[in-house]
Amino acid sequence: MEVAAGGGCGAGPPLLLSESEQQCYSELFARCAGAASGGPGPGPPEATRVAPSTATAAAGPVADLFRASQLPPETLHQITELCGAKRVGYFGPTQFYVALKLIAAAQSGLPVRTESIKCELPLPRFVMSKSDAEIRFGNAAELHGKKIQIPYLTTEKNSLKRMDDEDKQQETQSPTMSPLASPPSSPPHYQRVSLSHGYSKLRSGTEQMQPASYEARQPIGQPEGSSSEGPGSKPLRRQASLIRSFSVERELQDNSTNYPDEPWRITEEQREYYVNQFRSLQPDPSSFISGSVAKNFFTKSKLSIPELSYIWELSDADCDGALTLPEFCAAFHLIVARKNGYPLPEGLPPTLQPEYLQAAFPKSKWECAIFDSYSESMPANQQPCDLNRMETSVKDMADFPVPTQDATTGDDKQALKSTINEPLPKDTSEDTATSKDCNSLKARPRSRSYSSTSIEETMKRGEDPPTPPPRPQKTHSRASSLDLNKVFQPSVPATNSGLLPPPPALPPRPCQTQSEPVSEADLHPQLNRAPSQAAESSPAKKDAPHAQPPSKPIRRKFRTENQTTESQEPAAAVGGAAPTTMVKPHPTVQKQSSKQKKAIQTAIRKNKEANAVLARLNSELQQQLKEVHQERIALENQLEQLRPVTVL
Amino acid sequence: MAVCIAVIAKENYPLYIRSTPTEDELKFHYMVHTSLDVVDEKISAMGKALVDQRELYLGLLYPTEDYKVYGYVTNSKVKFVMVVDSSNTALRDNEIRSMFRKLHNSYTDVMCNPFYNPGDRIQSRAFDNMVTSMMIQVC
Numbered sequence: 119m120e121v122a123a124g125g126g127c128g129a130g131p132p133l134l135l136s137e138s139e140q141q142c143y144s145e146l147f148a149r150c151a152g153a154a155s156g157g158p159g160p161g162p163p164e165a166t167r168v169a170p171s172t173a174t175a176a177a178g179p180v181a182d183l184f185r186a187s188q189l190p191p192e193t194l195h196q197i198t199e200l201c202g203a204k205r206v207g208y209f210g211p212t213q214f215y216v217a218l219k220l221i222a223a224a225q226s227g228l229p230v231r232t233e234s235i236k237c238e239l240p241l242p243r244f245v246m247s248k249s250d251a252e253i254r255f256g257n258a259a260e261l262h263g264k265k266i267q268i269p270y271l272t273t274e275k276n277s278l279k280r281m282d283d284e285d286k287q288q289e290t291q292s293p294t295m296s297p298l299a300s301p302p303s304s305p306p307h308y309q310r311v312s313l314s315h316g317y318s319k320l321r322s323g324t325e326q327m328q329p330a331s332y333e334a335r336q337p338i339g340q341p342e343g344s345s346s347e348g349p350g351s352k353p354l355r356r357q358a359s360l361i362r363s364f365s366v367e368r369e370l371q372d373n374s375t376n377y378p379d380e381p382w383r384i385t386e387e388q389r390e391y392y393v394n395q396f397r398s399l400q401p402d403p404s405s406f407i408s409g410s411v412a413k414n415f416f417t418k419s420k421l422s423i424p425e426l427s428y429i430w431e432l433s434d435a436d437c438d439g440a441l442t443l444p445e446f447c448a449a450f451h452l453i454v455a456r457k458n459g460y461p462l463p464e465g466l467p468p469t470l471q472p473e474y475l476q477a478a479f480p481k482s483k484w485e486c487a488i489f490d491s492y493s494e495s496m497p498a499n500q501q502p503c504d505l506n507r508m509e510t511s512v513k514d515m516a517d518f519p520v521p522t523q524d525a526t527t528g529d530d531k532q533a534l535k536s537t538i539n540e541p542l543p544k545d546t547s548e549d550t551a552t553s554k555d556c557n558s559l560k561a562r563p564r565s566r567s568y569s570s571t572s573i574e575e576t577m578k579r580g581e582d583p584p585t586p587p588p589r590p591q592k593t594h595s596r597a598s599s600l601d602l603n604k605v606f607q608p609s610v611p612a613t614n615s616g617l618l619p620p621p622p623a624l625p626p627r628p629c630q631t632q633s634e635p636v637s638e639a640d641l642h643p644q645l646n647r648a649p650s651q652a653a654e655s656s657p658a659k660k661d662a663p664h665a666q667p668p669s670k671p672i673r674r675k676f677r678t679e680n681q682t683t684e685s686q687e688p689a690a691a692v693g694g695a696a697p698t699t700m701v702k703p704h705p706t707v708q709k710q711s712s713k714q715k716k717a718i719q720t721a722i723r724k725n726k727e728a729n730a731v732l733a734r735l736n737s738e739l740q741q742q743l744k745e746v747h748q749e750r751i752a753l754e755n756q757l758e759q760l761r762p763v764t765v766l
Numbered sequence: 767m768a769v770c771i772a773v774i775a776k777e778n779y780p781l782y783i784r785s786t787p788t789e790d791e792l793k794f795h796y797m798v799h800t801s802l803d804v805v806d807e808k809i810s811a812m813g814k815a816l817v818d819q820r821e822l823y824l825g826l827l828y829p830t831e832d833y834k835v836y837g838y839v840t841n842s843k844v845k846f847v848m849v850v851d852s853s854n855t856a857l858r859d860n861e862i863r864s865m866f867r868k869l870h871n872s873y874t875d876v877m878c879n880p881f882y883n884p885g886d887r888i889q890s891r892a893f894d895n896m897v898t899s900m901m902i903q904v905c
Contacts, residue, residue: 409878409879409880410880412880413880413881423881424889426881427879427881427882427889427890428890428891430879430880430881431875431879431890431891431892434878434879437874437875437878438878439878439879439880
């Protein structure tokens with residue numbers, strides 16, 4: 119272009135442009151001139167409406183460009199004044215170049231004066247999307263319509279964001295706009311004035327994400343319903359910035375058909391991402407993620423637990439505590455939406471329901487066949503507690519309004535129905551059907567029962583182990599059956615005596631010398647097995663002072679009393695002691711014989727142990743006896759020596 | 767239609783309690799609290815038999831002048847207590863049973879949520895909705 123001075127407009131000294139500046143400015147000018155095609159919206163205040171001349175740049179794009187320079191509005195005012203556009207009423211090439219130069223000066227920190235453009239300045243910087251960077255710096259070949267649209271694409275996206283924010287604020291009055299407060303790197307909000315004419319460019323291939331913006335755009339006068347994917351890119355970019363742990367790259371926009379639930383649609387890229395994340399948690403896409411794994415994963419999103427809990431409620435349609443791939447995508451999408459400020463819906467949106475997700479992405483890895491087989495095998499794959507819990511409310515499956523797509527779950531239900539053989543009470547079917555209207559996905563039956571789970575059964579059985587083997591001492595200690603022997607005939611124990619050897623006597627403590635005779639006395643009655651009351655009572659009384667013995671008889675008494683009271687207890691525990699129980703449960707004789715053998719064996723063992731103890735005791739006592747003897751001898755000797763030798 | 771529904775944990779503290787707002791809520795809380803004794807009594811009375819044979823539905827715990835209190839225990843000793851209006855004679859035992867079954871269903875759904883820690887108060891919206899549907903529709 120010409121290195122023209124601002125002569126005609128009285129802009130002052132001639133404008134000298136360097137080579138790069140020339141190139142850049144010419145590109146920008148061409149862009150502004152070419153792209154502008156009559157936007158209906160009002161022009162910015164500082165750029166007056168220009169005559170539709172090809173040699174001039176339209177005010178709209180010029181204003182956009184100027185705003186992209188991120189200079190304050192007053193500066194831009196000054197610049198436009200200085201460059202003479204105000205005077206002539208249009209942005210001619212000269213004015214445009216002067217303006218650009220002034221912008222460069224202002225960005226360099228120089229005051230906006232005509233003098234400042236005399237010196238060498240760097241190229242003015244216009245902050246647009248990164249796609250602009252290429253354009254800005256001299257890629258003349260790329261100046262085509264498509265590229266031209268891109269800045270408007272970005273600006274419009276940015277402006278759409280603003281508008282959407284405001285619309286959302288008006289419509290939803292959601293208090294969650296703060297996450298959106300971080301402004302995108304775009305011109306400030308008055309960008310929306312250029313929204314209208316920018317719209318005419320965006321006709322194809324933009325995804326609709328926001329019903330609010332969709333309706334808001336209508337009054338603007340958009341003939342078509344094509345909406346920008348502003349909110350779509352917004353959550354995607356937020357992913358990159360906010361959800362670091364999710365490691366999202368910048369995702370492109372995608373085409374999609376018109377659909378009322380804009381924010382709840384999953385784009386192709388999003389879905390790819392979700393599937394990849396699913397694979398990272400669970401390599402098999404037709405299987406499911408368990409609750410704990412999913413919990414750990416979703417907790418990383420830093421949402422609050424109640425919100426995550428609610429999202430789970432929404433997305434886990436069959437309430438099985440695990441997420442299939444479509445459920446996982448729905449949950450992920452809800453989390454993403456929530457992180458971007460969308461309030462959570464009351465019910466699962468139709469676009470997020472698993473059948474829809476399945477059907478909408480047939481080319482995905484899920485195939486209906488796989489899902490069919492998966493759902494059929496779900497009962498098998500599910501954790502055993504689910505299956506084993508057979509629930510009467512399985513009747514629900516009979517009455518649910520199953521959509522035709524739900525053939526899979528229908529099969530599933532049939533499979534489960536066959537496995538569940540319970541009468542289905544019909545009274546609650548209507549209730550459940552109505553209550554589940556909001557989410558027809560609950561057609562998936564819950565194979566639960568409330569009688570008891572097998573796990574619980576085994577647990578309970580584990581808690582109640584079989585009665586421990588009988589302790590033979592309890593049965594036939596000398597003092598244990600004191601009361602009982604009074605009650606029952608001693609002859610009966612006599613018959614048992616042959617079967618059950620006497621229990622070992624309690625070894626008296628060696629230090630207690632007076633216990634020795636007592637222990638011997640104790641031994642005798644036991645050995646004789648004549649539980650005469652006198653013999654037993656005497657050792658019992660003598661046992662009283664000892665710490666050890668009393669506990670044993672007391673225990674044994676308690677035990678035998680227990681045994682008598684609980685007659686239905688297995689006779690094994692009672693064993694021989696029982697003369698008492700032997701008398702009572704006659705049918706249990708056979709059981710007792712086997713128990714008696716065990717009792718005999720344990721008694722033999724105990725006796726051997728007692729034997730060993732007593733032998734040791736014996737040796738110790740013998741030793742003491744020897745010592746005492748020696749002492750005695752010594753003392754006698756001393757006495758002899760000390761006694762005066764007056765033995766005459 | 768129930769007037770008050772409560773879910774009591776094994777340790778006898780409430781996980782969820784809701785009553786129709788028109789009445790004095792404290793009264794219902796008190797009734798539920800006192801009914802816990804009756805529940806425990808019924809459980810222990812049946813406790814000698816194997817647990818499997820124990821029925822989950824406890825039936826009428828005790829009637830008062832204006833209300834009847836029904837109980838239900840799960841195998842994990844979580845109790846559901848329901849207070850119904852005595853004047854509502856149309857309510858049959860079967861209906862009460864079905865209501866308890868629905869409660870149990872919803873409770874297991876809440877349990878399935880991995881973000882729910884057993885022992886927390888129940889804040890699930892689905893559970894709330896279900897309980898609302900069962901409670902008396904006043905005004």
